[in-house]
Amino acid sequence: xxKVFGRPEAMADVPMHYCPGCTHGIIHRLIAEVIDELGVRExxxxxxxxxxxxxxxxxxNCDFVEASHGRAPAVxxxxxxxxxxSVVFCYQGDGDLASIGMAEIVHAATRGEKITVIxxxxxxxxxxxxxxxxTTLPGQRTTTSPRGRDVEGAGHxxxxxxxxxxxxxxxxxxxxxxxxxxxxxxxxxxVRRAFETQIEGKGFSLVEFLSTCPINWGMSPLEAMxxxxxxxxxxxxxxxxxxxxxxxxNA
Amino acid sequence: xxxxxxxAGFGGQGIMLMGQLLTYAGMMEGANVSWxxxxxxxxxxxxxxxxxxxxxxxxxxxxVTEPLSLVALNKxxxxxxxxxxxxxxxxxxxxxxxxAPPERRDVRILGxxxxxxxxxxxxxxxxxxVALGAYLAITKxxxxxxxxxxxxxxxxxxxxxxxxxxxxxxxxxxEIASLWHSQDPGREIS
Amino acid sequence: MGEKVLMKGNxxxxxxxxxxxxxxxxxYPITPQNEIPEYMSRRMPEVGGVxxxxxxxxxGSNMVYGAAxxxxxxxxxxxxxxxxxxQEAISYMAGAELPCVxxxxxxxxxxxxxxxxxxxxxxxxxxxxxxxxxxxxxxxPASVQELMDLTITAFDLADVYRNPVMILGDAxxxxxxxxxxxxxxxxxxxxxxxWATTGAKNRPKNVITSLIxxxxxxxxxxxxxxxxxxxxxxxxxxxxxxMAEDSETLIVAYGTCARIAQAAxxxxxxRGLRVGLFxxxxxxxxxxxxxxxxxxxxxxxxxxxxxxxxxxxDVRLAILGTKPVHFYGRTGGMTPTPREILNEIERIxxxxx
Ligand SMILES: Cc1ncc(C[n+]2csc(CCOP(=O)(O)OP(=O)(O)O)c2C)c(N)n1
Ligand code: SF4
Ligand SMILES: [Mg+2]
Numbered sequence: 001x002x003k004v005f006g007r008p009e010a011m012a013d014v015p016m017h018y019c020p021g022c023t024h025g026i027i028h029r030l031i032a033e034v035i036d037e038l039g040v041r042e043x044x045x046x047x048x049x050x051x052x053x054x055x056x057x058x059x060x061n062c063d064f065v066e067a068s069h070g071r072a073p074a075v076x077x078x079x080x081x082x083x084x085x086s087v088v089f090c091y092q093g094d095g096d097l098a099s100i101g102m103a104e105i106v107h108a109a110t111r112g113e114k115i116t117v118i119x120x121x122x123x124x125x126x127x128x129x130x131x132x133x134x135t136t137l138p139g140q141r142t143t144t145s146p147r148g149r150d151v152e153g154a155g156h157x158x159x160x161x162x163x164x165x166x167x168x169x170x171x172x173x174x175x176x177x178x179x180x181x182x183x184x185x186x187x188x189x190x191v192r193r194a195f196e197t198q199i200e201g202k203g204f205s206l207v208e209f210l211s212t213c214p215i216n217w218g219m220s221p222l223e224a225m226x227x228x229x230x231x232x233x234x235x236x237x238x239x240x241x242x243x244x245x246x247x248x249x250n251a
Numbered sequence: 252x253x254x255x256x257x258x259a260g261f262g263g264q265g266i267m268l269m270g271q272l273l274t275y276a277g278m279m280e281g282a283n284v285s286w287x288x289x290x291x292x293x294x295x296x297x298x299x300x301x302x303x304x305x306x307x308x309x310x311x312x313x314x315v316t317e318p319l320s321l322v323a324l325n326k327x328x329x330x331x332x333x334x335x336x337x338x339x340x341x342x343x344x345x346x347x348x349x350x351a352p353p354e355r356r357d358v359r360i361l362g363x364x365x366x367x368x369x370x371x372x373x374x375x376x377x378x379x380x381v382a383l384g385a386y387l388a389i390t391k392x393x394x395x396x397x398x399x400x401x402x403x404x405x406x407x408x409x410x411x412x413x414x415x416x417x418x419x420x421x422x423x424x425x426e427i428a429s430l431w432h433s434q435d436p437g438r439e440i441s
Numbered sequence: 442m443g444e445k446v447l448m449k450g451n452x453x454x455x456x457x458x459x460x461x462x463x464x465x466x467x468x469y470p471i472t473p474q475n476e477i478p479e480y481m482s483r484r485m486p487e488v489g490g491v492x493x494x495x496x497x498x499x500x501g502s503n504m505v506y507g508a509a510x511x512x513x514x515x516x517x518x519x520x521x522x523x524x525x526x527x528q529e530a531i532s533y534m535a536g537a538e539l540p541c542v543x544x545x546x547x548x549x550x551x552x553x554x555x556x557x558x559x560x561x562x563x564x565x566x567x568x569x570x571x572x573x574x575x576x577x578x579x580x581x582p583a584s585v586q587e588l589m590d591l592t593i594t595a596f597d598l599a600d601v602y603r604n605p606v607m608i609l610g611d612a613x614x615x616x617x618x619x620x621x622x623x624x625x626x627x628x629x630x631x632x633x634x635x636w637a638t639t640g641a642k643n644r645p646k647n648v649i650t651s652l653i654x655x656x657x658x659x660x661x662x663x664x665x666x667x668x669x670x671x672x673x674x675x676x677x678x679x680x681x682x683x684m685a686e687d688s689e690t691l692i693v694a695y696g697t698c699a700r701i702a703q704a705a706x707x708x709x710x711x712r713g714l715r716v717g718l719f720x721x722x723x724x725x726x727x728x729x730x731x732x733x734x735x736x737x738x739x740x741x742x743x744x745x746x747x748x749x750x751x752x753x754x755d756v757r758l759a760i761l762g763t764k765p766v767h768f769y770g771r772t773g774g775m776t777p778t779p780r781e782i783l784n785e786i787e788r789i790x791x792x793x794x
Contacts, residue, residue: 050553068553069522070497100469100497131470131478132494144470144482144494154494271618275447278620286447286618291472291556311703313617316778404447 008032010041012061021214021221024052026178027120028059030188031089034195035062044087045079047072051093052126070101073108076115087198089116095125098134098158105164112169112203116194119160119206122213123232130216134158137235142216157235161208165241171203173241177210177233179225186238210236252282252307254392255315257332259300260324260345265379268405269322270301272383275401276393277305285313298328305392322386324365324379329353343386343428345378361385361431368423377420384424389431395421445620450585450610451476453621454544455484457592458516461626463542464490465515467504469497469523472556473612474546477518498523502530502543509539510649512637514596518544520612521562522553524570531605532571536651538666540599542592543577544608546615549774557774558612558697563751566609567725574663576670578606578677579724581695585619591722593624600631602673609724611747613697613776670726679722680731684710688717690786691739693732693756694746695721697776702745705782716786724752732759739764741789745782746770765794 007013010032018024035041041062048056050069057064067075072090080088097105097119108115124142125131131144135157139148149157161175172194176187187209194205210232212224219227258270267288274286287302302315320341323329326349329342333353336342341359344352347366363385365378387395398421402414448456455477458466466481478494485492495501501517508515519527524545534541547562549555564570566579578598582588588610595606638647653659683703685691690709694702699720709716719735721728736742741764744753753768760766769785771777 054553066553095470100499102496125470128470128472128475131475134496143475143479144492146479146483147486153491271447274618278445278447284447284620287613288616290612290616310619310700311707312701312779313613313619313697314701314776314778316780 008036010035010044010061012059014058016059017055018052019213019215021212021224022052022126023178023209023211024120026184027118027187027209027211028053028056030178030184030191031091031118032060033188034192035087037192038087038195038199040087040195040199043085044089045083047076047079047088047090049090049092049096050127051096053091053093053120054127056091070096070099071104072096072101073104073113073115073117077108077111077113080113080115084114087116087195088114089118089195089198091118092120093126094119094121094123094133094135094160098160102134105160106167109164109204109206110167110169112171114198114201114203115205116198117204117206118191118194119208120211121160121208121232121236122211123157124213124216126213126216130213135160135236137231159236161206161236161241164206165243167204169204170206170242172197172205173208174206175208175210175236175238175241177228177238179210179228183238208236210238252305252392254303254305254320254390255318256303256305256320256322256386256392257300257315257318257335258303258322258324259298259328259332260379262297262299264299264324265376266299266324267301269379269383270303271405272398272401273305273393274303275405276397277303279397279401280393282307283310285310287313287315298325298331300328300332320386320390322382324348324382341386341389343382343389345382347378359389361389361428363424363427365424368427369420372416372420372423374416377416380417380420381424381427384421384426385428386424387421388425388428395425445622447618448585448589448621449476449616449618450588451546451615452480453585453589454518454592454608454610454615455480457589457624458542458596459484459488459490460624461514461593461596463514463516463596464488465508465513466491466517467493467495467501467508467515468517468519469495469501471520471523473548473558473615474518474520474544476615477544477546498526499529502527505541505543506530506534506537506539509534509541510537510638512634512639514540514542514600516542516544518546520546520548521550521559524562524565528565528571531577532573532575533651534605535571535575535577535666536573537649538603539605539649540596540603541605542595542599542608543605544592544610547609547611549772555774556612558614558747558776559772559774560611560696560698560747561749561751561772562609563724563746563748566607567727567755575666576604576673576725578602578604578673578726579609580606580679581609581722581724582614583696583699583720583722585614585617586621587722588614589621589624593626597627597629597631598677601629602669604669604673609696611697612774674726677723678726678728678731680728681720681722682735683718683720685717685719685735687715687738689715689740690790691717691719691736691742692782692786693719693721693742693744693752695724695752698745698747701777701779702782704779705786708779708783709786714786714790721752727755727759729755729759732756733761736760736764741765741767741794743767743769743786743789745777747776748772765789767794
């Protein structure tokens with residue numbers, strides 16, 4: 001029997017520490033629902049990042065490992081290669097995945113590692129107090145880009161879904177947001193497809209979430225949602241980025 | 252002169268500012284000073300505190316583990332720090348948010364309705380200054396005027412328009428505390 | 442002399458670097474030192490310098506390697522987990538004899554640990570940390586003023602000896618505010634950086650490398666480094682004492698712990714106990730001789746650290762078994778209180794150990 005409302009079994013019954021209006025919590029819930037629906041909770045291992053979601057291991061009711069900053073895909077690789085029948089997912093922020101962990105994510109993707117990555121792009125380093133992230137928009141003010149991100153010196157924001165979609169090991173990539181009921185439904189569908197892709201052994205899967213950080217953006221929760229819709233999703237268009245191609249290394 | 256104080260409350264109550272004003276004023280009056288904040292993600296929506304040492308001797312430890320004074324603006328911080336206060340020390344607490352006074356009988360305790368007073372002044376954000384005023388009236392660690400001078404140094408230029416209101420809040424806090432004549436340990440007024 | 446200003450420790454380090462002529466800063470955010478890159482991101486453009494947020498500490502420290510090769514005064518700062526990632530570049534810079542300043546605002550470990558102050562990176566800083574036979578000059582400030590002054594000194598030492606210099610602070614020093622008189626860069630006669638890779642115009646080409654495949658030559662390179670380290674050990678040892686002259690119990694502590702120990706010493710003296718402090722400022726070179734001499738008339742030594750006992754090994758080396766060396770420490774981001782230290786003093790005095 002499936003519960004429609006109420007807490008998913010894969011979600012622990014504890015209060016979360018996220019700020020008001022932060023969408024990390026919604027994203028957690030979608031993942032937990034999918035794990036429940038696929039009935040894989042007992043063979044799932046999650047990897048938490050170093051970032052605001054570092055305590056994800058407290059919020060999910062499945063096995064969990066805490067990786068060092070950016071290395072979750074490498075840790076996931078070690079687990080998945082040891083336990084090929086497990087369902088392994090990484091939960092990573094933009095600093096974690098696209099800055100310090102760029103090498104690990106690219107190589108996990110290009111190897112077609114059968115893992116699922118939930119990538120939470122909030123255009124800022126949330127946990128450390130709002131510094132510039134690799135995904136910070138041009139002109140966006142942060143504590144280390146006090147005059148606004150100048151692409152001349154600080155480089156251009158990285159579009160992770162697009163970048164990784166060029167790699168042959170990738171079986172499924174999508175970018176979603178959770179700014180309203182329609183987007184939430186689409187997002188959940190994407191998470192489900194990503195997990196299914198892994199379970200079917202097709203290769204690497206990743207869902208990029210455009211997420212809010214009202215506290216470090218200096219916005220109200222409502223303004224933050226609006227900013228995702230009106231600013232972020234212009235630079236980071238929502239949708240499917242899977243390119244039809246042979247999956248490398250599947251013998 | 253030697254003072255070791257802890258200021259504590261919610262993040263957003265202006266706790267750090269209270270401590271910094273006192274520290275800056277102490278420095279301006281020629282004392283040795285240090286200011287040590289709590290920090291990190293646990294501050295978001297949680298509790299904040301800072302530890303201040305002001306001394307005519309050198310400041311040895313910047314960490315305050317046996318405060319002579321505690322100014323607590325919310326309940327969790329009163330609970331946490333009240334047991335730390337040295338015997339015969341002082342606790343100033345925000346009676347607007349803390350109904351029951353602390354249970355210590357060996358320290359001086361003053362409840363100040365900081366939020367009510369601040370609201371009367373038209374800006375809840377001055378509750379911290381009401382508390383600081385009360386604390387200053389009792390301890391006389393630095394003078395009222397120096398604190399006002401320190402405000403010009405600590406607040407960014409664009410916030411200087413708030414100084415007159417903060418001044419009023421400080422004075423109101425001082426008045427309330429000076430009505431509190433008795434220094435008997437354990438005596439309290441609300 | 443300038444006016445006193447109230448500054449955060451982290452900001453004092455950043456401003457000191459600017460005052461010392463550092464115009465290149467590469468770093469990556471990590472608590473509890475974020476005020477440094479944040480300050481640099483505002484300040485560097487004002488002085489025509491470069492602030493760059495690297496993609497990681499691995500990259501940031503190699504950017505430092507590059508800027509040092511180009512002859513710049515350059516700095517990076519981080520906290521424990523980030524410093525671990527820098528060990529590769531640090532070893533390369535030590536090997537290639539490149540001057541640079543590294544700051545570690547230490548937090549509790551191991552692993553991701555916590556974000557409160559700690560001294561548990563003493564071994565990493567003073568005994569290597571990366572691979573190979575090398576030494577960093579390690580300075581341990583104990584106040585915001587010293588963070589300012591020693592940061593300026595660090596740039597000079599780096600240039601004089603062509604060696605990486607590390608400031609070993611901790612979260613408490615980084616976060617606290619104290620009055621500071623802004624320091625000044627000394628007028629030193631520094632050797633010109635003729636080795637820098639600035640383009641081989643009118644000179645033979647310069648190559649900077651730490652690769653020496655011939656073991657005999659690599660051994661010779663290491664012997665040359667050793668000679669340099671011995672010179673540093675002869676010339677650069679720094680320490681302070683407090684009420685040490687007549688002390689029966691001599692406390693050895695550095696950084697924040699020395700400040701706390703000083704408070705404990707005041708309490709002990711009020712109780713008539715003869716206790717003093719020896720505070721190493723250079724953790725490498727460690728003041729072995731000075732400590733041995735200072736402790737000469739003491740009955741016992743007590744090392745206090747925010748770790749489970751790391752510097753205590755150097756203290757024992759200095760004392761050479763001539764008297765008991767005790768240890769008291771808290772770790773994981775906990776700090777000993779003056780009262781705890783006093784209790785420990787009273788215990789060892791009473792037990793006569
Ligand atoms: C090696 C290392 N460097 C730096 C840090 C400090 N650090 C913690 S979280 C974080 C970035 C978090 O940003 P992001 O990944 O975008 O996650 P968010 O908090 O925004 O969800 C950093 C730099 C660390 N823990 N380890
Ligand atoms: S700091 Fe930002 S990302 Fe972190 S919990 Fe708060 S709102 Fe969410
Ligand atoms: Mg982020």
